Amino acid sequence: MDTRLSRRGVLSIAAGIGAGGALTLAGCGASASDSANAAGGSGVGGTLKWGWDLPTSWDPIKSSAGWDVHALSLVYAGLTQEDARGNAIPALATGWKYNADGTEVVFTLRPGLKFGDGSTLDAAAVAKSLERSRTDPGSLVASQLTTVSSVTAQGTGTVVIKLKQPNFQIPTLLAGKTGMIVSPTAFEANATGLTLKPVGAGPFQLTAYTENASATLVRFPGFWNAKQIHIGTFQLYPLPDASTVVAGLESGQYNVASIPGSEVAAAKAAGLQVQVVDSLVVAVLDVNDAIAPFDDDNVVLALKYAVDRKALLQTAQFGYGEVAYQPFPSGYVGYDESIGTPYAVNTAKAKSLLAASKYGPNPTVTITTTAAAGVPEQLQSQLQAVGFNASIKVIPTAQFTELVYIQHSEQLTVDAFAGRDSAVQAFQVLFGAQGLLNPGRHAYPQLQSELTQVNETSLDSSKYAGLLQQATATAVKQTPNVFLYTEPRILARASGVSALPEDLVVQRFEGVTTT
Amino acid sequence: MSPIVGSLRAIVRLVSVPVTVFLIATFATYALGAAGGANPAATVLGQDATPGQIAQLNHQFGLDKPFLVQYFDWLGHALTGNLGVSYFTSIPVATSISQAFPVDLSLAILALAFAVVLGGGAGILAALRQGGWFDRAVSAVCSGLATVPPFLVGITLIVVFAVFFRLLPSGGYVPFTQNPGQWLRFALLPSLALSAEGAAAIARQLRTSLVGALQENYVLGAAARGLSVRRTLFRHALRNAAGPALTVLGVQIPLLIGGAVVAEKMFALPGVAQLALQAGTERDVPVIQGALLVTIAVVLVSNIVVNAVLLRITPQAARGTRSARRRPMLQATGGAA
C-alpha cells in the first residue's frame, strides 16, 4: 500500500503518516553485506541511482516521515545497527554492557572516528548528539528517549546512558533515526542548516540536494565500515510513479527502484532483476472498540473472520508479501510461530457471530481510508458478504492523523504499521493505552505486565525471545486490530548493479557494486 | 492635475489591483487551510506523539492564536521577506521556492516556445488554407488536444519516447545552469506535454482571428497597394490578429507555473506545483502561501508583459478600451486637424 499511496507523490508523506507514522527503524549491513559482497570485488566506483524517496529533512531529529530512515542511513551512522533480522549489532560502538538491573548501559566507541566535516567523533560528540535528540525542543524523536535520564561521556571512548527505569531495548532503539549521531560542530554552528546539509559519519556524504528532485552523495572514506562500500556516487530520487517506474529503469534514469507488486512482471519482462525484501511494514485495520458496533466483541471477531487476507494481498501487492495475523513478519524475534492462522476466512462463523451480537446480523460499518481503490473496495465487498452494511469514507491525507489517531472518531481504518526499532516500542504504539493505533484507548493489563518483563530482560538473555513472543500472542488474542499482510520492499535493479542486501529494517548498501 | 499627482495616481492604480488580488488570494487560502481542520503538529509528530507535544508544537507554529492574528503575523513576516519555514521539512520556504521556481521557469519558457512555434505555425497555415485539409487537420488535432485528459498526453509521450524509442528519459530534471544539454534532454518531454494545451489554444485562437483579419478591408487595402503576400500577412493581418492569441498566451503562463501539477507529477519534476500540491495535502500553510506568492507574481508580471506587447502591436485596441468614454473627444481632435 505504501507504494500505491506514494505513486501520488501527494501522499509520499502519507506513506510515513498514514502508513506508519514515524517508521523509526534502522538497520545494519554487516552480516547481510557479507553475502552480497561475494560478487563484489574490491574496486570502488560506479553510480547507483536509487528511485526511493527523499527525506523530509536531512536532520534526523527533524525528519517527520518514517520512510526517511533509509535515506538518512546513507549519511548517518549510529552506535548500533540492526542486522538483517532486526537484531542490534555494533556499529560506531564496538559493543555495550548493561548493569545488572538494566538502568545503565555503557557503549564502547571505535577509536579514531571522524565526521564527514573532519571533526572528531568521540564520546563527547556522541553524548552531545544524543542529548540533542533527547532535549532539543524541536526534536521529533525525543518521545522515544523518555526513559533516558542522561547521556554522558567517560573519557574519549566510552558513552554512559543512564535510564529512569530498566530498559534493555536501548541498543535496538539507537540503531534507528533516534540514535543517529550528528556532528556537534555542525549543529552548534548552525542547527537549522542540517535540514539541507547533513553532517554525519555514515557511508556517504551529501554533495548536492534539490528538494523534490534529487540528492547526490559520494562515498565517505571515513565511514567505520568503508571497506564494505564500493559505490562511488549515490544518487537518490523521489519515488517514481508506478506507471513510469519500469520505463525509468529501462531508460537508465534509475538503476535501482522500489516498485509496486503490479509492476514485477513488467520489470522482469524488461530484463530487470527483482528482489522482494521482507520488511517490518504490515497492513492493519485499526478497529475502534470504544464505539459501535465494535464495542461488541462478537462484531470484532466476526470482522476478523470476514477478512480474506490472501485476496487482499493479491489485490494490493499481486501476492508479494505474506498473509499476517500478527504485527511482525516471520523470522523477526517477536514473531510467534505458535499463533498459526487463527482467523482464517470463515464466512459462516462470521455470520453466526454477527447474529449473536447485540447489533444483529447487519451492523453498519464505515471503512475509513485515504485512497479507496483496491483494498478498501475489496474489504467492503468481503464485509458485505458476511452481512455487514459496509460503506467507504475517503478522508484527506492531511486529516488522517487528526481523525484517526487524535480524535479516534473512525470505526474502522485501513492503515499500515511501519514497525519500530524496538519491539516494545512497537507494542506501545499498537496496543498501549495511549498508543496511536489503539483508537479504542483500551488498556490491556496482562500485555502491559508482559511488556514490562520484556523491557527488563536483556536482549542477550535466552528468555528474551520467548517473553516477547508471549506478548505477541497475548496481543493478537486480546486486541481488536486486524493484521492483514506484510508489505515487503520490492526492488528492481538494472543488470549493472549487484544483488542488494535483504535487510528487514533499513535498506543498506554494504557490498553492493555497480558499473 | 500636476504631473507628480498624475504619476502617483498611475502608480496607485498600477499597484492597487495586484495588491488587492494578493491579499484576497492569500487570505482565501489561509482561511481554507484553517477551516480544513487539519492538525499539522499531529501530522508532523506522527504515531508516537503525546497530546502535550502536539499542543506544544502547534504553539510553536503559532496555530493556537486566533485565525486573524495568524494571518496578519504571516503577512507581516512576508512583507519583510520572511516567508517562514515549512511545518514538515523545516526547510525555509524561500529556499524551497528558489529551488523550485527555476525548474518551472525554464520549462515554461521552453513550453511557451513550443506552444508559440507549433500553435502559431499551425494557426497561421490553417488560416491561410482555410477550409483545406490542413485547416481541418489542425482543428481536429486542436479539439482532440482540448479534450484529452492532460495526463494521457504525458503518458503517451513517455510510452513513445522513453519506453518504445528510448530516446529521452521518462522523468527527472537537471538544472540548465548545471548542464544545458542534459537539461534539454530532461525538459523536452514535459515541455512538449505542457505545451500541448497552449499550442492548441493558440492555434485555434490565431486561426479564428487571422481568418477574421484576412477578411478585413485593410488587408485588401494592403494588396491594393501592391504589398507582398508575406508583408501583408505578417505586418498587417497577423499584427492585428495576434492580440487575442497573445491574451491566450498570457492565460497559459500561470498554468505553466504553479498550475502544471499533473505534468510535474508525471515527469517527477521538482517545481512549484509539486511543492504546492504536497503542501496542500499536508496543510503546510507557509509553503502553500509561498507557492501562491510566486504564482501571483507570475500572473501579474505576465499580465504586465502581455499588456505591454499588446499596446505595442495594436495601440488602437488598448487605447480604445481604456478610453471608451473619451472617444468622442478624440474624434473631435481628429476632425479639427
Add this chain to the structure above:
Amino acid sequence: MSGVRRAGTLRRALRLTSARIALGIILLIIVLAVFGGALAPQNPLTQNPDAVLRGPGSAHWLGTDYLGRDVLSRLMAGTGRSVVGALEAVGIGLLLGVLPGLASLWLGRTYEWISLRVVDAFMTLPYVVLAVAVTGFFGNSLTAAMTAVGVLIAPLYFRVTRAAALGLTRTQYVEAAELFGSSRRRILRTHLWSKILPTLAVTTAQALASALLIVSSLAFLGLGVEPPLPTWGELLSSDLDYLSQQPWAPLFPGLLIMLVAGALNAFADAIRDTGAANDLSGADTVSAADAPDDLPSGVDLVPVAEPVLRVEGLRVTVNGGRTEAVHGVSFEVGRGEIVGLVGESGSGKSLTCRAVTGLLAPGCERSAGTVDLLGGSGPVDLASLDRAGWNKVRGPRIGIVFQDPASYLNPSIQVGKQLVEAIRAHSDISRTEARARAIELFTSVGLREPETVYRQYPHELSGGMAQRVLIAIAISGDPDLLIADEATSALDVLVQAEVLDLLRGLVQDRGLALLLVTHDLAVVAEFCDRVLVCDRGRIVEQGPAANVWPELVGAES
C-alpha cells in the same frame, strides 16, 4: 420572443452534421446517465478474484479491472456520477459567477471593483491547491471536489456574463428602456436574458467539457474519489496503476471523456457559429446574381484616344462559379479622362471594378474576357497576372481608393508609416527619403499638418482626412490609372466636394485616368467626362454625362 429566437438558433445549428452527431452523443450520454446502471450487462460492483485484469473478450467486452469487475458495466454505470459531478461543478460555477457578474454592473463601482479583484484572485490560485484545500474542508468527496471545480469555473461565468451584459448596457435599447422608466429587473428579464442565455449556453457546454477533464485530473491526484461506483476520471486514474498489465485500459474511459468533451465543444461551436452567422445575415448580398427576367442588352466597346485601361468581354462568376454576375462588360478609360461607372447597388459595377484590380473576393472569379493596361511602361495583360505580378501593377500602374477609407488602413500602424511602406514597396529609396516623400504627398493631397497626421493612427482621423491619406497612398506609386470605388459615398457633402476637387486636380496635374465607381448620379453628372451605366451585370448605356442624362445635367448646371 427569446425562446423562439433560441429555438431558431438551435434548429439552424442542427443543420450542421457535426452538431447533429454531437447532439446524438450527448443524448446517448444522457440516456446512459439515467439508465446506465440498469442497462449495464453485468453488475458493475461484482468482484471476481479469479478473473482480474482480463482483456476484452466475449464474457467481458472491455475486459475486467483489478478486482475482476466488468469494465463496460462500470463505464456505463459510472456515467451517472460523472455527469452529475460535472453538472454540480458547472451549477456551482453558474451560481457563483452569473449573479455576481450581473451585479457588478448595477451595484456601483465599489462592488464592481471588489468583485473584479476577487475574480482575479481566484484566477491566480493554482487549481489543484484550491481543490486540495476545498477537499480538506469538505472531506474528500466528489461533491467537495466538484465544489472546488465550481469555484474555479465561476470566474469564467462571471467574466462571460459581465462581458455580454456590458455589451448590452451600451446598446441603445437598454438605455431607451431605462429612459422610459422601465424597472431594472424588467430590463433584465426582457432584454438581458435573451442576449445572455445563448452565451451562457455556449459557456456551459464548454464548462461541462472542462469539468469532466479537471475531474479526471483530480482523480489522478487522488482527489474527489468516492467508491465504489467510479466516475470516468477515477476509472482512468486507477487504470494507470495497472498500465503494465493493461496498457490499453486507459483508452476506454479516456476516449469516452474525449468523446463527450468533444461533443460538448462541437455543440458549443455550432451554436456560436450559427449565432454569429445569424448576426451577419443582414449584410448586403450580391443581388446581381439574381436571374434577370428581361436582360438589358449590353453596349459595345467604344474606343478612346490614348487608352490606359481596356476591358473586353469581362464576365465574372460568383458563388464559386455557380452564378454569373457580370455578363461581358467592355469599356476603355483614356489618359486624363474621368469615367464614371454608375449603377444601383448590385448592378455589378463593384465586381467589375474588383475584377479589374484583381481583388475579387474568394468565391468570385473572372470567367471570361480580357483586361489590359496600356500606355505608360508598356501594355500588361492583367488577366494573366499572378500575385507577384499584381504587386508590380498595383501601386505603380493602378492606384485604388475605397469607400470607408479608415477601414482600409491598418488600425495598428501610424498612417505615415503605412504610406512609407507603400512607397518603399515599389522603389529602392531610403527610409528618410521615403518619409520626406510621404510628407510631400500628404501636403499634396491637402492635409494641413502632414507631420502630425504622419504620426496618427487611422482611428484618430476624420473620414475626409482618412480618404486623403488613402489617396496619397494610392498615388504614391505614380500610377497611370486611379480607381475610386465609392470613394466619396460615405462622406458628408462638403467633404465630398473637397475630395472630388482633389481628385480632379490630380487628374489634371498628373494626367491620370480616373475610373470613378459610384451610385451617386449627381456626382457623376457634375464631375465625369464620360459615364458607363451598369445594370444587372451589363453596361447598358455609355457616353458623356450630358448625353446620357440630359435632364439631370441640365438641372445641375
